[in-house]
Amino acid sequence: MEILEEKKNKNKPYKPILDGIPDWPVYQLSKNRKEFLDEVTRKSIDRILELRPTRKQLIDELEATVYREQNRIKRNRWRVDPKDDSRFWSTTKNDLVEASARINDASDKTHEEILKRIVDRYANEIAGNFKPNSYRLTRELLKIWFSRLLNGSRVKKFGAFFRHQYTLRDKIQIVGKVKQLRKLAKKGTVVMVPTHFSNLDSILIGWVIHSLGLPAFIYGAGLNLFNIKIFAYFMNSLGAYKVDRRKKNLPYLETLKMYSNLAIQKGGHSLFFPGGTRSRSGLIEKQLKLGLLSTAIEAQRNLYVENPDAEEVRKIFIVPVSLNYNFVLEAPDLIEDYLHAKGQDKYFPEQDKYGSVQLLKFLFKFFTKGSNISVSIGPALDVIGNYVDEEGHSVDNHGRLIHTKDYFISSGQISKDKQREDEYTRMLSQKIVNEYHRINRVFASHLAAFIAFEMWQRKFPKLDLFGLLRLPEEDLEIDYNEFRETFKRVRKRIYELHDQEKVYFATHLKGKVDSVLKLGIENVGIFHLKRPLLFNKKGNIITKDLTVLYYYHNRLVGYDLEQLI
Amino acid sequence: MTLNSLSDKPVGVIGAGNFGSVIANILAINRRVILFARDEAVVKSIATTRLHLGYIMNENIEPTHDLAYLASQCDVIFPMVPSAHFREMMKKLSPYLHPYHILIHGTKGFDITLPEGQSIESVTTLTREQVKTMSEVIQEESVVVRVGCLAGPNLAKELAQRQPGATVVASHFNEVKQVGKKLLRNDRFQVYENNDIVGVEIAGVLKNIIAIASGALSGLGYGENAKGLLISRGAVEMVYLGRALGGDLKAFLGVAGIGDLVTTCNSPMSRNFTVGYRLAKGEKLDVILSDMKEVAEGINTVRIAKKCADHYKVRALITDRLYKVLFEGMTVEVALEFLMRYPLNVDIDFI
Numbered sequence: 001m002e003i004l005e006e007k008k009n010k011n012k013p014y015k016p017i018l019d020g021i022p023d024w025p026v027y028q029l030s031k032n033r034k035e036f037l038d039e040v041t042r043k044s045i046d047r048i049l050e051l052r053p054t055r056k057q058l059i060d061e062l063e064a065t066v067y068r069e070q071n072r073i074k075r076n077r078w079r080v081d082p083k084d085d086s087r088f089w090s091t092t093k094n095d096l097v098e099a100s101a102r103i104n105d106a107s108d109k110t111h112e113e114i115l116k117r118i119v120d121r122y123a124n125e126i127a128g129n130f131k132p133n134s135y136r137l138t139r140e141l142l143k144i145w146f147s148r149l150l151n152g153s154r155v156k157k158f159g160a161f162f163r164h165q166y167t168l169r170d171k172i173q174i175v176g177k178v179k180q181l182r183k184l185a186k187k188g189t190v191v192m193v194p195t196h197f198s199n200l201d202s203i204l205i206g207w208v209i210h211s212l213g214l215p216a217f218i219y220g221a222g223l224n225l226f227n228i229k230i231f232a233y234f235m236n237s238l239g240a241y242k243v244d245r246r247k248k249n250l251p252y253l254e255t256l257k258m259y260s261n262l263a264i265q266k267g268g269h270s271l272f273f274p275g276g277t278r279s280r281s282g283l284i285e286k287q288l289k290l291g292l293l294s295t296a297i298e299a300q301r302n303l304y305v306e307n308p309d310a311e312e313v314r315k316i317f318i319v320p321v322s323l324n325y326n327f328v329l330e331a332p333d334l335i336e337d338y339l340h341a342k343g344q345d346k347y348f349p350e351q352d353k354y355g356s357v358q359l360l361k362f363l364f365k366f367f368t369k370g371s372n373i374s375v376s377i378g379p380a381l382d383v384i385g386n387y388v389d390e391e392g393h394s395v396d397n398h399g400r401l402i403h404t405k406d407y408f409i410s411s412g413q414i415s416k417d418k419q420r421e422d423e424y425t426r427m428l429s430q431k432i433v434n435e436y437h438r439i440n441r442v443f444a445s446h447l448a449a450f451i452a453f454e455m456w457q458r459k460f461p462k463l464d465l466f467g468l469l470r471l472p473e474e475d476l477e478i479d480y481n482e483f484r485e486t487f488k489r490v491r492k493r494i495y496e497l498h499d500q501e502k503v504y505f506a507t508h509l510k511g512k513v514d515s516v517l518k519l520g521i522e523n524v525g526i527f528h529l530k531r532p533l534l535f536n537k538k539g540n541i542i543t544k545d546l547t548v549l550y551y552y553h554n555r556l557v558g559y560d561l562e563q564l565i
Numbered sequence: 566m567t568l569n570s571l572s573d574k575p576v577g578v579i580g581a582g583n584f585g586s587v588i589a590n591i592l593a594i595n596r597r598v599i600l601f602a603r604d605e606a607v608v609k610s611i612a613t614t615r616l617h618l619g620y621i622m623n624e625n626i627e628p629t630h631d632l633a634y635l636a637s638q639c640d641v642i643f644p645m646v647p648s649a650h651f652r653e654m655m656k657k658l659s660p661y662l663h664p665y666h667i668l669i670h671g672t673k674g675f676d677i678t679l680p681e682g683q684s685i686e687s688v689t690t691l692t693r694e695q696v697k698t699m700s701e702v703i704q705e706e707s708v709v710v711r712v713g714c715l716a717g718p719n720l721a722k723e724l725a726q727r728q729p730g731a732t733v734v735a736s737h738f739n740e741v742k743q744v745g746k747k748l749l750r751n752d753r754f755q756v757y758e759n760n761d762i763v764g765v766e767i768a769g770v771l772k773n774i775i776a777i778a779s780g781a782l783s784g785l786g787y788g789e790n791a792k793g794l795l796i797s798r799g800a801v802e803m804v805y806l807g808r809a810l811g812g813d814l815k816a817f818l819g820v821a822g823i824g825d826l827v828t829t830c831n832s833p834m835s836r837n838f839t840v841g842y843r844l845a846k847g848e849k850l851d852v853i854l855s856d857m858k859e860v861a862e863g864i865n866t867v868r869i870a871k872k873c874a875d876h877y878k879v880r881a882l883i884t885d886r887l888y889k890v891l892f893e894g895m896t897v898e899v900a901l902e903f904l905m906r907y908p909l910n911v912d913i914d915f916i
Contacts (some may be wrong), residue, residue, distance in 0.1 A: 384664070384710070396708045398659070406664035407710070410740065411574070411640060419739045420711075426737075427710065 014178075014213035017186055021132045024215035025189075025268040030130035036262070040123045044258040045116060048251055058111055059096075059103070065118065065249040066093045072246050080226040088121065115251065122255040128241035130216065138234060139210060174208060175504070176377035176439060177319075180390055184317045184380050185214050187392045189267050191296045192217060194321035195285055195436055196273035198328045199225060203234055205271065205321070208375050218263045220272030220292060243292075245277065253291060261295040264316060265302055274432060280338035282331070282554035284322075284436050288429040290422070297421050297428065300383045301408050308414060315392050315404065318385075318428065320378035320435040324506075326445045326523040328551075335551035343466065376439040376504060384424055385431030437558055442494055442505040444520030449552035451486050452478060452533055452541055454565040469547050478541040487517050490564050497559060524552050575599050575627070576748060577639035579654065581607055582859060583721040584671055585645030586620050591724065592643070592748055593623035599635050600628050620725055636661035641669070641744055643715075644699075647860045648674025651699055655706035662707045669713040669734065669745050672699045673769040674862040675869050685868055690876035693810060696869055698766040713741040714762055715749075716769035716821035718828035720835065724754070731755040733821045735765035757820050764816030767807045772826040773837045773863030774870060774884050775799035779830035780841025781890070781897045795883075796830050802881050804915050806870055809877040814915065837863035844890060845897045867891055882907060 021027050029036055052058045069089045073081075082088075092114060099110040184190060194205055202221050209217050219240035226232040226242060241259060244252070264270050276289035296316055303313040328334070379387055382404045386394040394402040407424065408414050455478055460468055491513070497503045509516060521541065525532045525548055532549035536542045543549050575597035578589040581604075589600045600622075602608050611617050611628040622628075629635055636642070636658060646654045651672055662668075676697045679688060688695075697705070700712045713736035724730055734745035734756055742758045750756045759765050775795065782791045803826070804817045816822055829835050833842070840861045843853045850864070871888040874881040886900035 386708075397705070400660065400708075402664060402708050404664075409665040412665075417740055423737050424710075 014182065014211065016213040016215070017182055018215050021135070021215075025266065026130050026216045026218050027132060029218070029263060029266060029268050030128070033127065036266075037123045037127055040127075040255065040259050040262055041116070041120050043262070044119050044123070044251070044255040045112075047254050047258065048115065048119070049112075051250065051254070055103075055111065058115065059100070061250055062096055062111060062114055062118075065251055066096060068249050069247070076246055078224065078227050080223060080232070082125070092117065118251050119255050122247075122252050123259065125244070126241050126256055126259050128218065128236075134236075135216060171372060172204070172208070173372065173374040174212065174377065175374060175441070177379050178212060178377055180380055181319055181377055182212060182214065183390060184319075184388070184392055185269060188315035188317050189264055189299075190214075190217075190269045190317050190319055190380075191264060192269070192271040192319045192321055193274045193293075193432055194271070195323055196275045196278050197282070197323060197325060198278060198330060199228075199231070200329065201273070201278075201323055202231070202240070204323065204373065204375070206234065208321075209271070215269065217271040218260075218268040220260065220270070222277070243272070257291055257295050257298075260292055261299045261302075264296055264299040267314060270296075274429065278330070278334060280334045280341070282328075282335060282338075282551035283557055284433075284440060284555065286433055286558070288432060290425045290429060293429055293432075294421060294425040297383045297424050300404065301414070301416065301421065304405050304408055304414050305416070312403075312405075315388075316383050317380040317388060317392065318383060318432065319380050320432050320439065322376045322378065322436055322439045322441065324374045324376065324441040324443060324446075326372070326443055327526045327528070329527075331525060331551045332528065332545070332548050335547055338551075339466070339469070339547070374441050374443075374506060376441050378435045378439040381428070381431060381435070383428060385428045438502060438504075440503055440555075442503060442509060442556065443523070444506070444509055444516045445523035445526075446520075446552065446555045447487065447490060447494070447509070448517065448520030448533060449524045449549055450556040450561065451483065451490055451565065452543065453546075453549050453553035454562055455483070455486065456546070458565055465550075469550065471546070473543055473546055476543055476546065477536065480535075480539050480541065483541050484513060484517060486565060487520075488513050490561055491516075493561060493564055503559060524549070574640055575638050577601065577635045577642035578645060579632075579635070579642060579658070580645035580647075581611070581617060581628070582645065582647070583618060584719070585643075586617055586622065587721045587724045588643055588645060588671060588715075588749075589626050590620065590623050591751065591754060593625035594751060596625065596748075598623070598626045599638055600626050601632060601635050602628055602630065605630050632658050633661045636666070640665060641667045641748065644668060644670045644672065644703075646672060648672050648676055648699065648862060649860060649865070652676050652702050652706060655702055659707040662709050664708050664710060666709050667711045667713070667741055667744055668703050668707075668709050669715060669736075669741065670699045670703065671715040671719075673716065673766075673773060674699070674866060675770055676702045677869060685865075685872075688872065691869060691872040692876050693873075696810070696873060698763055698770070700762050700766060711738050711741050712736060712762070713738070713745055714766050714769075715745070716765050716825060717757075718820065718824045720828065720832055722834060727753045729753055729755075731757060731820050731824070733757045733759050733765055733819060735759040735762040735816070735821070737762060759816060759819060759821070761813045761816045763810075764807060764812030764814075765819075765821045767810050767812040768803060768817050768819075768822040769825060770862070770866055771803045771806055771870060772799075772822070772829055773861075773866050774887060775803070775826055776829040776835060776837035777841035777844075777861075777863045777867065777891075778883055778887055780833075780838035780843075781845040781887075782841075782901075783833070783838070784842040784845025785897060785901070792830060796826060799830075799883055800826060801913065801915070802883050805879050806874060806881050806884070808915075809879045810873060836861040840864060850891055864891060882909075 018024060052061050066089060070093065073086050073089065095110065095114055099108065102108045102110065181190065194201060202225060220243045221235050221240040223242045223244040225235060243256060260270060272292050274288040274293050275285035279285055296318060300316045307313045382388055382394040384404065384407050386396060386402055388394050394404050396402050410417065456476055457468060491509065494503060494505055498505055508519060521533045521535065528545065528548060530545040532543055532545050532552055534542055534544060576592050577599050578585055578592065579601045581600055581602035589598050592598050607617065608628040608630045611622050615622050644654065676699065677685060677691065677695050679695060700714055703709055703712050713734050715732050715734060717732040719730060719732055732749065734742050736742050737760060746756045746758065778795055778799065779792060782795055800817065800823060803822065804814060807817055808814065829837060832838055836857060836859060840853055840863065844850065867884060867887050870881065870884050874884060882904055886903055889895035890897055890900050
């Protein structure tokens with residue numbers, strides 16, 4: 001029987017590119033935390049006053065902010081919210097009301113003072129706190145714990161629990177432009193932008209960064225994650241800063257962007273999920289949030305402005321990363337959210353149903369059963385979206401070198417043009433989306449899910465998506481041979497796409513069609529209670545949960561494979 | 566924004582055809598212009614006689630045959646080259662371009678890239694992957710991102726006589742629109758702005774189809790009712806096609822859409838109109854083409870638009886009939902009869 005194992009990672013664990021933690025940018029930032037936050041506050045306030053130049057506009061903005069914040073406290077409270085949240089905002093509201101009596105007094109500075117108070121609070125809320133000792137401890141804990149678990153479950157011999165035969169590296173494959181990433185992290189500042197499917201991404205990517213020998217990154221993580229204690233512990237010690245998606249008011253957004261902007265400018269390797277939130281539909285992100293992305297461009301421009309005569313300044317590299325799973329823990333809830341929103345565009349509060357216990361259970365399953373994860377590191381881009389070579393020089397389609405600085409030059413001078421940079425952000429985001437599709441790694445399970453769902457859709461051409469999903473699962477069955485033929489056809493197309501550099505695939509996809517197909521079907525959403533795909537007694541393909549199958553199917557939408565079904 | 570130093574540097578124009586020469590003259594009112602001509606003889610004759618295609622060329626215009634020189638001297642460049650040569654020109658220009666360059670083109674045609682061994686005659690349908698607007702060609706072939714386009718009722722002869730006229734500068738970049746406006750605007754030439762560059766480009770391209778049809782009606786001897794019918798239905802068809810190709814409705818209602826459409830459909834001097842006119846008079850396409858000096862963009866556009874319409878399943882009756890007239894030997898009368906009998910009575914259904 002053929003073994004459908006991934007190729008082993010030949011190379012040994014990567015050596016750290018910087019020796020000691022004190023050399024790490026993230027450490028430097030946290031050491032000067034107070035000064036850094038003061039700068040964030042100061043510059044955010046400048047920016048906000050620039051955007052709301054008149055007094056009237058500032059007052060409107062402050063009132064809107066207070067109103068929204070009080071609304072949030074009333075409607076959608078989280079465990080991580082500070083204890084004095086409601087006191088702070090009601091005091092601020094009172095101060096605002098009082099100040100409105102002096103609205104015509106030009107010398108009155110109450111509003112500026114209130115703004116400062118708010119921004120200061122936000123900056124402290126957002127700021128991460130990287131502690132070297134706790135980082136080291138967490139890292140060691142993770143390593144020991146993971147490898148014990150792995151060896152204990154896989155090598156079925158007495159005493160295996162203490163062996164080092166398997167490591168996390170066998171379970172999680174890192175492929176793609178690793179060498180380039182390591183090299184560029186020494187030359188410039190890396191901004192890593194992974195796809196986002198699961199809450200586990202945050203921890204996974206932390207481990208990836210460490211195992212590639214890179215210093216800890218400055219991390220934008222959803223505040224909701226900090227509700228879960230075990231996550232909160234990891235994230236805090238990994239140096240994460242907090243992104244609170246409930247807060248959409250201008251002062252908050254500007255403070256958040258300034259935090260990221262300054263951190264990048266100061267050379268802190270950063271990471272955020274540009275999709276903004278987990279992909280609800282299971283589709284690879286098509287639309288990115290431009291706010292944080294724009295901070296990379298702004299930071300690069302500022303570096304040029306501040307060093308006008310320098311030949312080349314510290315360059316910022318954008319590195320797209322695609323995380324590929326057979327199984328996404330939250331899939332059933334995510335897809336439900338998605339369908340709910342699609343059916344009627346309603347707001348739904350974000351809830352995480354998975355506490356620490358569920359996560360540990362999942363991790364245990366993950367390590368004891370055969371389900372691999374792969375992480376594809378994409379080629380690095382400059383802030384406009386041009387590829388860069390090994391040395392970090394931007395290169396155009398024809399292999400000619402480009403000076404990134406020239407993008408910020410107007411009539412011979414470096415200039416700041418907000419609208420232009422918005423446009424660059426849009427271009428960069430488009431490029432990242434394209435890269436996501438290109439570096440996406442197709443698993444057998446992705447292919448099986450895609451084909452099965454499309455085949456069922458084909459069988460009921462009159463039904464729209466919602467109609468299809470309402471069909472009783474018992475009515476759905478695909479003949480094995482029919483499925484097999486389609487599987488072969490689509491797999492061939494994946495190979496072609498790969499030759500055109502439009503997608504990657506996992507090595508296990510290349511095996512004999514029957515075994516690959518079996519592997520695929522057995523791994524689609526492997527740990528769900530109701531399995532999205534199964535064989536029945538006749539050996540045909542059935543589903544127990546069409547909605548979740550739809551979720552896994554979506555992963556391969558966007559490659560025009562539908563026409564092959 | 567630092568526009569003040571704009572006047573120090575000369576502005577480049579590539580292509581010394583009708584439109585290129587007139588635009589160069591407009592630009593040259595207040596500043597130096599470097600005009601690239603493919604033909605060395607033209608460069609010489611402009612430099613010595615200051616006469617070209619019947620226009621008197623402004624003293625501020627420096628003709629050249631050297632793209633590298635032009636790109637090194639000018640930050641802002643106006644390519645005014647027929648679509649059939651546009652990509653080739655960009656390939657030559659590209660090595661000298663940098664991200665700080667601004668390119669504003671005035672070409673109203675599509676570029677097509679086909680797999681090897683295929684020709685425009687042999688493919689049955691075309692997708693947006695294969696059909697590109699000029700701004701997309703610029704971005705594919707060079708590092709320039711600050712791209713804009715000019716479109717609108719700009720008959721070269723009228724502009725040369727300083728009759729009132731207007732144009733749209735379309736770009737995603739405010740900077741480009743401002744630059745275009747500043748450079749082109751004068752007391753006889755109004756400049757409007759639009760964000761939807763692709764929409765504006767497509768509107769400018771597609772109107773050439775209707776212009777041929779308008780010429781054909783004229784050649785058959787029909788009057789203003791027929792023309793009114795054609796223009797309004799033509800506009801609807803442009804909207805449908807334009808949307809399928811990625812343009813926004815608004816571009817088609819503006820100066821570059823309706824404005825340009827009405828102008829070209831009423832202008833016997835336009836090349837596209839002439840093609841239609843002579844077709845209706847019973848002449849054959851190859852005969853007409855053989856004695857035209859400059860390209861009538863519309864002919865190729867009909868071919869491309871028809872194949873796109875087939876691919877995206879857009880109903881484009883006028884384009885479709887025109888295709889049959891141009892390439893399949895249908896007579897203009899038969900095509901017209903078909904259109905008049907077609908059972909479709911909804912006036913407007915896209916707003």
